[in-house]
Amino acid sequence: MKSYDLWIGGEWRRAARYEPLYAPYGGDKLADIAAASAAEAEEAIVNAHEAFLSYRNMPAYKRAEILYQAAALLEERSEACIRILVQEAGKPVKAARGEIARTAETYRFAAEEAKRIAGDQIPMDAAAGGTGRIGFTVKTPIGVITAITPFNFPFNLVAHKVGPALAAGNAIVLKPAEQTPLSALFLADLFRDAGLPDGVLNIIPGGGAELSEILTTHPHVKGVTFTGSPEVGRIIQRQAGLRKVTLELGSNSALIVDEGIDVASIIDRCVEGAFVYNGQVCISLQRVYVHRSLYEEFVARFVRRTEQLQIGAPGEESTDVTSLISNKALQRIAEWVDEAVQGGAMLECGGMVLEHQILAPTVLTGVNPSAKVVAEEVFGPVVSIAPFDTLEEAVAAVNRSRYGLHAGIYTPRIDRAFYAAREIDAGGVIINDIPTFRTDQIPYGGRKDSGIGREGIRYAVEEQMDTKFISFKLQP
Structure with missing residues (x-):
């Protein structure tokens, strides 16, 4: 050796x-x-x-x-x-x-x-x-x-x-x-x-x-x-x-999906942002706030696409989700998911601990905002989805966090995009893309914790x- x-x-x-x-x-x-x-x-x-x-x-x-x-x-x-x-x-x-x-x-x-x-x-x-x-x-x-x-x-x-x-x-x-x-x-x-x-x-x-x-x-x-x-x-x-x-x-990055967005056109990108490298990314998409008019469609499509992700060995070309970095991380994340469910959250898919230190990609709805899977940094393949009625309400939910690294918003209206850019308390606000977006020449860093x-x-x-x-x- x-x-x-x-x-x-x-x-x-x-x-x-x-x-x-x-x-x-x-x-x-x-x-x-x-x-x-x-x-x-x-x-x-x-x-x-x-x-x-x-x-x-x-x-x-x-x-x-x-x-x-x-x-x-x-x-x-x-x-x-x-x-x-x-x-x-x-x-x-x-x-x-x-x-x-x-x-x-x-x-x-x-x-x-x-x-x-x-x-x-x-x-x-x-x-x-x-x-x-x-x-x-x-x-x-x-x-x-x-x-x-x-x-x-x-x-x-x-x-x-x-x-x-x-x-x-x-x-x-x-x-x-x-x-x-x-x-x-x-x-x-x-x-x-x-x-x-x-x-x-x-x-x-x-x-x-x-x-x-x-x-x-x-x-x-x-x-x-x-x-x-x-x-x-x-x-x-x-x-x-x-x-x-x-x-x-680190962060618990959030995304707003505003009314008027074609949900089908963004689902693949959102799922990628939530589960790329098992969610072990500082700006992994962890929280999604969806306008109530789109909420049911978004959840259904997001869950369906998540269930299509391939779980397997990291050396396989087809693998999307594989082992977490340690068994300690796996146990912590699984406990947080269980805590959310015990607190009234709906487990839409995933949540299972599999062999080889793998957690199946997990989607939660109806999560109490104080639950760890929302309030803390999961750093794993877990995403929570919640509805909103007004953009002000959604921005307030995004900011209701001790973190502020990246956040994102999909919106067809430029005035609402600029409102979010101004009011979201984060180091970066990504318009019409997921908060997981980063290229290596941009200024990258956060606010708050x-x-x-x-x-x-x-x-x-x-x-x-x-x-x-x-x-x-x-x-x-």
Whole structure:
């Protein structure tokens, strides 16, 4: 059985401890993975800082060339990447193929942004005291970034941390999710072959509880970027203090289906948004509010399409829904569904726990708004549908959440679209599409318990840089 070491300072380092990694589907042991200690994490941070001192001076076009080359190599090695996603994340192969294509595009976006970093000229004579001076700003990399990433998009969400850091001229220490370390470790050889200097990228699998403090408090760490739960996000923010912090903390994304919409034309898209990768997506469609005039038709069509989804092994081309990431996640979600039903909800389809850690795609109606499947983030194949009478009522229901990442609305009326865009309290409002919509150049982040800061390469680069003001007095 293969074992994987730590990637520190441009070389593989043996760790003091290793942990077994098992496949979500079937439970086969995949490898033994190094589990970094706090001392080993500190070694990675020190190496990153030393590499940063020279990498920060690398010309932008060279940083861009490295990122372009990494994207090209990723595409060349895509079949190996897809196999990793199928095995360690249990991701259906067609979804895995899409993630790798997006990941290559994300690194290309990063390469492009490396060339666009620029400051501003300041009109100094706009103030009486500024006459006779020239002022301008420059953008400077901040230093070592530590990144803590989730399991659900272990290539592309890592790219949203690594790409901006490298584009900006920072060094990075990456701690991948404990369930999906192989996809992150794959990047070690890839970026070495792309020409990245040793030490700029360090990869240290390990436990979050053990590594969180060192990754957020070490003096060399100047920025922290994290995707995960609000509870962990709050801990990270407290630990990080005055450092720059970007937190993407999940959601229970909602969709409004307004009167006048052709229900048949949107059902496939809505079902996709609810159940792609088993609902293990931060902006998975979890709540649907349908105008009462369309409600019965929508529920009937949605249930019928959901029952047509194919359940099976992640390596099968036909599979739509497969294993959840862990038995713990499966049991939690099943308990939440049972709680909703006990509270009066109607189980329209699904709800069954199947072999191989699978929950059948589940549709609920009549759910109490306080039930966990509505109020919290399910992160599984469960969607709740409810009727509304007025758009104001629907928007209020969308906002009745501690989260605010993405929301969506289907409406044929532009005035109602703009009303929803203005009144919905979320980081993104998607008009005439599901809230699960995302491309990798858009500003992506939330409000309320969905986090702070923005990803999307240009915006993440800005989060990872400082602005320095420079003034010249023309007559000394």
